[in-house]
Amino acid sequence: MSTKPSTPAPxxxxxxxxxxxxxxxxxxxxxxxxxxxxxxxxSYGFCNIETPAVEEIEVLSAKGGDTEKExxxxxxxxxxxxxxxxxxxxxxxxxxxMARYVAQHYNDLVFPFKRYQMQKVWRGERPQEGRYREFLQxxxxxxxxxxxxxxxxxxxxxxxxxxFQGLGVGxxxxxxxxxKILQGFYQGLGIxxxxxxxxxxxxxxxxxxxxxxxxxxxxxxxxADVAAKCVxxxxxxxxDSSFVERVRALGVQSELLETGLTELQFVIDHMxxxxxxxxxxxxxxxxxxxxxxGTVYECKLLDYPGYPSVCSGGRYENLVGAYLRxxxxxxxxxxxxxxxxxxxxxxGKLPVAAKSGTQLLVVYPQGADRDAVRRIAAHYxxxxxxxxxxxxxxKTPKQLQxxxxxxxxxVLFPGADGAPHQVKNLATGEQVEVTADWLPG
Amino acid sequence: MSTKPSTPAPxxxxxxxxxxxxxxxxxxxxxxxxxxxxxxxxSYGFCNIETPAVEEIEVLSAKGGDTEKExxxxxxxxxxxxxxxxxxxxxxxxxxxMARYVAQHYNDLVFPFKRYQMQKVWRGERPQEGRYREFLQxxxxxxxxxxxxxxxxxxxxxxxxxxFQGLGVGxxxxxxxxxKILQGFYQGLGIxxxxxxxxxxxxxxxxxxxxxxxxxxxxxxxxADVAAKCVxxxxxxxxDSSFVERVRALGVQSELLETGLTELQFVIDHMxxxxxxxxxxxxxxxxxxxxxxGTVYECKLLDYPGYPSVCSGGRYENLVGAYLRxxxxxxxxxxxxxxxxxxxxxxGKLPVAAKSGTQLLVVYPQGADRDAVRRIAAHYxxxxxxxxxxxxxxKTPKQLQxxxxxxxxxVLFPGADGAPHQVKNLATGEQVEVTADWLPG
Numbered sequence: 016m017s018t019k020p021s022t023p024a025p026x027x028x029x030x031x032x033x034x035x036x037x038x039x040x041x042x043x044x045x046x047x048x049x050x051x052x053x054x055x056x057x058s059y060g061f062c063n064i065e066t067p068a069v070e071e072i073e074v075l076s077a078k079g080g081d082t083e084k085e086x087x088x089x090x091x092x093x094x095x096x097x098x099x100x101x102x103x104x105x106x107x108x109x110x111x112x113m114a115r116y117v118a119q120h121y122n123d124l125v126f127p128f129k130r131y132q133m134q135k136v137w138r139g140e141r142p143q144e145g146r147y148r149e150f151l152q153x154x155x156x157x158x159x160x161x162x163x164x165x166x167x168x169x170x171x172x173x174x175x176x177x178x179f180q181g182l183g184v185g186x187x188x189x190x191x192x193x194x195k196i197l198q199g200f201y202q203g204l205g206i207x208x209x210x211x212x213x214x215x216x217x218x219x220x221x222x223x224x225x226x227x228x229x230x231x232x233x234x235x236x237x238x239a240d241v242a243a244k245c246v247x248x249x250x251x252x253x254x255d256s257s258f259v260e261r262v263r264a265l266g267v268q269s270e271l272l273e274t275g276l277t278e279l280q281f282v283i284d285h286m287x288x289x290x291x292x293x294x295x296x297x298x299x300x301x302x303x304x305x306x307x308x309g310t311v312y313e314c315k316l317l318d319y320p321g322y323p324s325v326c327s328g329g330r331y332e333n334l335v336g337a338y339l340r341x342x343x344x345x346x347x348x349x350x351x352x353x354x355x356x357x358x359x360x361x362x363g364k365l366p367v368a369a370k371s372g373t374q375l376l377v378v379y380p381q382g383a384d385r386d387a388v389r390r391i392a393a394h395y396x397x398x399x400x401x402x403x404x405x406x407x408x409x410k411t412p413k414q415l416q417x418x419x420x421x422x423x424x425x426v427l428f429p430g431a432d433g434a435p436h437q438v439k440n441l442a443t444g445e446q447v448e449v450t451a452d453w454l455p456g
Numbered sequence: 457m458s459t460k461p462s463t464p465a466p467x468x469x470x471x472x473x474x475x476x477x478x479x480x481x482x483x484x485x486x487x488x489x490x491x492x493x494x495x496x497x498x499s500y501g502f503c504n505i506e507t508p509a510v511e512e513i514e515v516l517s518a519k520g521g522d523t524e525k526e527x528x529x530x531x532x533x534x535x536x537x538x539x540x541x542x543x544x545x546x547x548x549x550x551x552x553x554m555a556r557y558v559a560q561h562y563n564d565l566v567f568p569f570k571r572y573q574m575q576k577v578w579r580g581e582r583p584q585e586g587r588y589r590e591f592l593q594x595x596x597x598x599x600x601x602x603x604x605x606x607x608x609x610x611x612x613x614x615x616x617x618x619x620f621q622g623l624g625v626g627x628x629x630x631x632x633x634x635x636k637i638l639q640g641f642y643q644g645l646g647i648x649x650x651x652x653x654x655x656x657x658x659x660x661x662x663x664x665x666x667x668x669x670x671x672x673x674x675x676x677x678x679x680a681d682v683a684a685k686c687v688x689x690x691x692x693x694x695x696d697s698s699f700v701e702r703v704r705a706l707g708v709q710s711e712l713l714e715t716g717l718t719e720l721q722f723v724i725d726h727m728x729x730x731x732x733x734x735x736x737x738x739x740x741x742x743x744x745x746x747x748x749x750g751t752v753y754e755c756k757l758l759d760y761p762g763y764p765s766v767c768s769g770g771r772y773e774n775l776v777g778a779y780l781r782x783x784x785x786x787x788x789x790x791x792x793x794x795x796x797x798x799x800x801x802x803x804g805k806l807p808v809a810a811k812s813g814t815q816l817l818v819v820y821p822q823g824a825d826r827d828a829v830r831r832i833a834a835h836y837x838x839x840x841x842x843x844x845x846x847x848x849x850x851k852t853p854k855q856l857q858x859x860x861x862x863x864x865x866x867v868l869f870p871g872a873d874g875a876p877h878q879v880k881n882l883a884t885g886e887q888v889e890v891t892a893d894w895l896p897g
Contacts, residue, residue: 028515028560028779031544034508036557038564039571042504058837060814060844060864063483067475067590068509068546068576072533074469086533091580092513092545093525103472104533105509116477119469123479125811125861127848130480135509139532149508164847166826285826288834338469370566373501385607385726393729396499403501406605407568420566423501 033140033148035357040370040422045356049133051181052153052350056131059174061155064130066112068137069103074115077337082107085138105137109154109349117158118338127159127167133352144361145323145354156347158334163344165278168310168330169285171348175314175326176289184355185364186317187325190252190297193279193310194329196262197301199272200248204241210305211235212245217301219249249299255287256280258296275309282310308332312348322358326350369422373403374455375438376418376426381408388429391436395427400455415441425455474581474589476798481811481863486797490574492622493594493791497572500615502596505571507553509578510544515556518778523548526579546578550595550790558599559779568600568608574793585802586764586795597788599775604785606719609751609771610726612789616755616767617730625796626805627758628766631693631738634720634751635770637703638742640713641689645682651746652676653686658742660690690740696728697721699737716750723751749773753789763799767791810863814844815896816879817859818868822849829870832877836868841896856882866896 030036037045053063069089076083088104106112109132117128133153140146155174157167172189179187197216201209215230222230224246231242244265251261259276279296286294302311309330316325328348335343359365377392379385389404396402403423405414411428418426418441427449428437438453439446471477478486494504510530517524529545547553550573558569574594581587596615598608613630620628638657642650656671663671665687672683685706692702700717720737727735743752750771757766769789776784800806818833820826830845837843844864846855852869859867859882868890869878879894880887 026514026518026778028512028556030560031508031510031512034510036507037505038561039503039505042506045506046504057813058840058842060812060817060842062480062812062814063487064478064480065483065486066477067472068578069472069475069590071469071472073467076533077467084532084534087530088533089528089546089578090531091525092517092527092529105530115469119471120479125858129844137509137530149510162848164849166845166847170845170847285830287827288831337467371501371503372498376501386728389726390729399499401499401501403570404607404611406607406611407603408605417566 033142033146035147035149035353037360038370040367041360041365043369043372044365044367048182048352048356049153052178052352053131053133055174055178055181056153056155059129059170061129061131064113064116064132065134066106066109066116066132068105068135070106070112070115071102072104075104075106075111077111082138085140087137087139106134107138108136109134109152110156110347113154113156114334115338117343118335121335121339127157127163129155129157131155145358147353147357150351150353151356153350153352154347156345158343158345160341160343163330163346165281165310166285167346168278169282171328171346172282172286172294172312173289175312175348175350176293178350179314182355183366184316184325184359187293188295188315188317189293189326190295190300190313190315191279191282191310192296192298192300193275193282194301194307195271195275195309196279196298197248197275199269199275200262200265200267201245203267203269203272204244206235206237206241206245208235212237213301216245216249216299219299224250251296251298253296254291254294256283256296258283258298262298278309302327302329306331306333310346316355316358318362319358323354324351325355369424371403371421371423372401373421373423374401374425375403376414376421376423377402377404378411378414378426378428379405379408380429380431381410383429383431391427391429394451395453398454415439474583474587476588476590476794478801479811481808482801482806484810484813485806485808489623489793489797490594493619493793494572494574496615496619496622497594497596500570500611502570502572505554505557505573506575507547507550507557507573509546509576511547511553511556512543513545516545516547516552518552523579526581528578528580548579549577550575550593551597551788554595554597555775556779558784559776562776562780568598568604570596570598572596586799588794588798591792591794592797594791594793595769595788597786599784599786601782601784604771604787606722606751607726608787609719610723612769612787613723613727613735613753614730616753616789616791617734619791620755623796624807625757625766625800628734628755629736629758630734630753630755630767631736631741632720632723632751632753633737633739633741634716634723635742635748636712636716636750637720637739638689638716640710640716641703641706641708642686644708644710644713645685647676647678647682647686649676653678654742657686657690657740660740665691692737692739694737695732695735697724697737699724699739703739719750743768743770747772747774751787757796757799759803760799764795765792766796810865812844812862812864813842814862814864815842816844816866816868817855817862817864818843818845819852819855819870820846820849821870821872822851824870824872832868832870835892836894839895 086104228246231237251258283296300313307329311329313324314326330346332344333342392402392404426439430436435448438449527545669683669687672678692699724737741754748770752770754765755767771787773785774783833843833845867880871877876889879890
């Protein structure tokens, strides 16, 4: 007697922590997001580049800082552990690859170089809400040989505004500041450890006015009345350029401060066509990264006050100094797409609907001539309709059920023996004869 | 006297072997390719999915074979080498991720599940022309619980035909065969080592009829007259279903052979609307991978006879057996986008032109009101035009030069004091007054 061999329990795949993956109906929404973002970027004349997923480790490590610890290096699975150090690693942002790209292709680019880049990046972070190991960033930057017009500093937030409005991310604020204001103000106050002080003030969002005051006094030995002025500065937030008078009222003198105020005023004034409530001169914004030297941006979704910034960036003076014997200034912004999308998805705020973008299902009448039915589908497809054929030789209700489950709005029943075709609208139940001109409504 | 500190020689970034990267004008063409491929996939009702760049190593290793050696595992750059084995690695194709995806989300998918996927994959191959370490694949597959209609086997090459025609890849052939024909024919001839024999016959393309004959006789001890029949089979190539009679004329009897002939005839017959010369029943095609059980595809660019296949795939019976207690059959095709694109680029066959998709440059007249100029740009942008503003305060010739270098076809000169704007066509030199209705031709 033979015994039936026991089947091994199948290996059950699980989601990998820190990596997102969407069902087709969610991906359909994400694709619409990507199309919208791309079309806005392109409508402002930004060109696309795509860089490899990897860079040389030497390139990625040059920036330094905490990110270096989060770099994922590549190595062949079956190499011996004694092999040489891996030479390449996955990029952790799109700024470093862009800098390397600009340096490498310098002679083939037209300046000002306006590029957008929409790619995955990878970081070995501890995954939590809003922080992923793989996520999609949408970056724009303008880079030039000498000066980059301040008008770009005003144009970038307008682009982000258009994108966020179009995506329907809910209420949001784009907060703008200028590092020269902070540096000039702190210097004018006689504070010596300006960088450290800025780093503390940057936590205003998290630790509040009292926390910043306390840290400045205790950690940097700044007199309480001086520290109070730093806090007063961080509390200035205006929707127009009235921040200038409020800063001046604090009575701090510094040439750098004046330059910063002029620059920020220029930027805010040139965004006046954006409806009120979206753009703020927010003098608490500092951005941690040292390479920003002027305008800095930070965007928040107002429905989620504790959620991290969903778009940030700023102006820098020296992008490619590590690669070329010149400094290239620029200004850029990075939209954290996965961070926004995943949050809205979780919160039920995305218009997730049909499982497919198909507009029309052509029914296969059992036993019909497949060539004839295929030509009906091809006819409407040539007119730009997304048409699916039902190929299985199954009864009509089964075919209709497929359309319903996939969210296909129209079903076409081919007419037998030259009779006109009929189209059924699955939402209304209405069924009508159609001509060759018919298009889904 | 102070000495000027010596500047260290900048680190000169070089391309990383095996990774491609395009200039903006080339990327513009690649984007058009991706848009076209996506639109054809969607016009046939395929939905998009995107999976993470990584899979668990357990998942990637399950398929076995040579590819395993090419897997790139991830590890944190600054972990100690004594750490546990890396758990995830970059995917080397899109089939394994799809199988895992279908198993993981099985209950949320509608079957037949028709998906397309356009993503980078990574392989630790020795780079050479046509073989890259990072490359873009565009896959479509149809998967179902029980049967998948043979009509899909005919639909997939039609989709590839439409894509290749639209992209303008030059002359190409889509070669179709059926593994059942090979297996049935070899079994009918009394050959025992069928798999090995198929593997040898698969080299027909490389070693020719004599080479196959010799290998079959010498390596598998097959009598010369029997081997000659195998070679005769591999030499059958027809644009219609006349291959059936030619196979039968070889006088081999086998039930499996008959099934294969019927299936391949069905597929070839249902592609009759494709102009002659593109689709071939080619009985030499075997595809190395063992998991194909019926239809197999292989596409070649006819201008490059020695170049590897640019699109391949086939029908399989058991996609997710490793994950679920069921077998899901399917049929799929994978377009090797990077392989095609890089070859045509190198060969000067791509329509690489403007460095940017911008249609209109709005000139900034020195000293003009920036708000007014910005509103002109916004006006045309709202009408769907891709509009760039020149922000720098530079003389007009400099601004025109920028448009010329970027390949922007039209330049708008804002009218001063309410005068109408003028638009110059940079190709013809013609300059005309325009109204608010104007659109680039």
